[in-house]
Amino acid sequence: MEYREEDYLMISSIQHFEFCRRQWALIHIEQLWEENLRTVEGEIMHKHAHDSDFTESRNGVIITRGMPVYSRRLGVSGVCDVVEFVRDDVNGCEIYQREGKYQVVPVEYKRGEPKEGLEDVMQVVLQAICLEEMLCCRIETGYLYYGMPRRRMAVVITEELRLRAEQKLQEMHDYYDRRYTPKAKISKKCNACSLKELCLPKLTKNNNVKDYIAGAIGENS
Numbered sequence: 001m002e003y004r005e006e007d008y009l010m011i012s013s014i015q016h017f018e019f020c021r022r023q024w025a026l027i028h029i030e031q032l033w034e035e036n037l038r039t040v041e042g043e044i045m046h047k048h049a050h051d052s053d054f055t056e057s058r059n060g061v062i063i064t065r066g067m068p069v070y071s072r073r074l075g076v077s078g079v080c081d082v083v084e085f086v087r088d089d090v091n092g093c094e095i096y097q098r099e100g101k102y103q104v105v106p107v108e109y110k111r112g113e114p115k116e117g118l119e120d121v122m123q124v125v126l127q128a129i130c131l132e133e134m135l136c137c138r139i140e141t142g143y144l145y146y147g148m149p150r151r152r153m154a155v156v157i158t159e160e161l162r163l164r165a166e167q168k169l170q171e172m173h174d175y176y177d178r179r180y181t182p183k184a185k186i187s188k189k190c191n192a193c194s195l196k197e198l199c200l201p202k203l204t205k206n207n208n209v210k211d212y213i214a215g216a217i218g219e220n221s
C-alpha cells in the first residue's frame, strides 16, 4: 500500500505522539500550539541547522543540510537537519552524480539534553526509513546532536525501533483519519508539556478542548 501525498504526516510530529498522544492530537488535529522557551529555542536551533541549505565535503564526508525526505509506504515526509554521506565502496550505496558508494547517516539536531524517552530517537528512525526507501540503501546508524552538552549520540536503527516507529505512525494515521483526540492522562510529563495550559488536563478529562472553549465562550456571551 502507498499513501497519497495529501495524507502524509510530518516526521517531526512522531516526537509529540511518542511524548503524549493527546499532545500530538492537540497540535496536529486541533491545531493548538503554545510557544514556550523550550519550543522557541528548539526552532532557532533547527533554523541554524537548515540555514545553509547546501552540500559541502569535509574530510571525505559529503554533508547535506535541509534535505527533504519522504516514505510513500508509511505516508510521512519531512526535512533532515543533516545527512552525511560517508564513502564506503563495500557496503555503501550509489549516490546520484557522485563517484563511489556511500553510507547514509541522518543527523538530527536538538536543543538541550538527551531525553529519557524515545521521542528524539523515533524521529531519527523515521528519517532513516525514508532515506532507505528513497536511496535504496540500508541505514544501521543515525545520530542525535544535542546542544547541551554539544555532543552526538549514536542511534542504532534496530528492528525493534523500526517496528515501534511504524506502529506509531499507523496509529497516528488512524487517529488523524478519525480526527480523534485522546483524553488527558495526567502524568509527570504534563509538567514539561508545552500545551499544559491548553490541554487543561484537570478540567477536560472527559471533553474535547475545542468544545470546552466553545462552551466557555457561549456561557460568557
Ligand code: SF4
Binding pocket: 020, 021, 022, 023, 024, 026, 183, 184, 185, 186, 187, 189, 190, 193, 194, 195, 196, 199, 200, 201
Ligand atoms: S498536559 Fe499532559 S495530558 Fe495534556 S497534552 Fe500535555 S502531556 Fe498530554
